[in-house]
Amino acid sequence: MSEVSAADPRLEGRAVRRVVYDEAALAAKCQELGAQITAAYPDGDLLVLGLLKGSFIFVSDLVRQVHRPLAVDFLVASSYGDATVSSGVVRLLYDPETTLEGKHILLVEDIVDSGRTLGRLVEVLRERNPASLEICALLHKHIATELSHPVRFVGFDAPNEFLVGYGLDHAERFRHVPYIASLL
Numbered sequence: 233m234s235e236v237s238a239a240d241p242r243l244e245g246r247a248v249r250r251v252v253y254d255e256a257a258l259a260a261k262c263q264e265l266g267a268q269i270t271a272a273y274p275d276g277d278l279l280v281l282g283l284l285k286g287s288f289i290f291v292s293d294l295v296r297q298v299h300r301p302l303a304v305d306f307l308v309a310s311s312y313g314d315a316t317v318s319s320g321v322v323r324l325l326y327d328p329e330t331t332l333e334g335k336h337i338l339l340v341e342d343i344v345d346s347g348r349t350l351g352r353l354v355e356v357l358r359e360r361n362p363a364s365l366e367i368c369a370l371l372h373k374h375i376a377t378e379l380s381h382p383v384r385f386v387g388f389d390a391p392n393e394f395l396v397g398y399g400l401d402h403a404e405r406f407r408h409v410p411y412i413a414s415l416l
């Protein structure tokens with residue numbers, strides 16, 4: 233675990249408890265997950281579906297570590313607004329045009345908290361008859377009560393703290409911070 237640079241202008245002067253995952257740890261994890269995903273899909277069409285906005289950086293690093301053919305698409309499901317606590321409502325803002333039927337779908341999420349977002353999405357995507365439907369989450373808080381579907385690929389078991397950086401935001405700030413930090 234590295235020292236937080238109080239001088240990092242990307243943090244806008246916010247007090248940060250600690251850096252939880254630094255850039256090297258995140259890069260190593262993408263490599264590890266990429267290898268697992270490559271091995272898990274020996275054949276068939278693979279569609280990586282990133283959940284916007286939080287997964288945009290993770291998806292871009294992850295897919296470059298998957299050594300087999302694939303396609304990438306994104307969808308938006310929003311449940312938090314500007315709050316740090318889930319409001320409980322999942323809105324599907326965009327449906328991918330891509331056909332899901334007969335494809336291996338890998339849903340990529342930044343962090344599983346209550347699991348509400350993913351639980352709802354899994355229901356919706358299942359109706360489109362994919363060949364398989366699995367979840368890859370960079371972070372898992374393991375407090376999910378609303379997700380019956382197992383998360384097949386998990387990066388890190390995350391602490392129950394509010395995290396920002398590497399795609400994760402607080403009120404749309406800090407997504408571009410290249411490491412993951414815990415906000416005070």
Ligand code: IMP
Nearest residue numbers: 286318344345346347348349394395400
């Ligand atoms: P869930 O539906 O409660 O599992 O919430 C998942 C979504 O909430 C994630 O995709 C994030 O966008 C957001 N979220 C949950 N925990 C955090 C956090 O610690 N930092 C930033 N965003 C979070």
Ligand code: MG
Nearest residue numbers: 286312400401
């Ligand atoms: Mg968010």
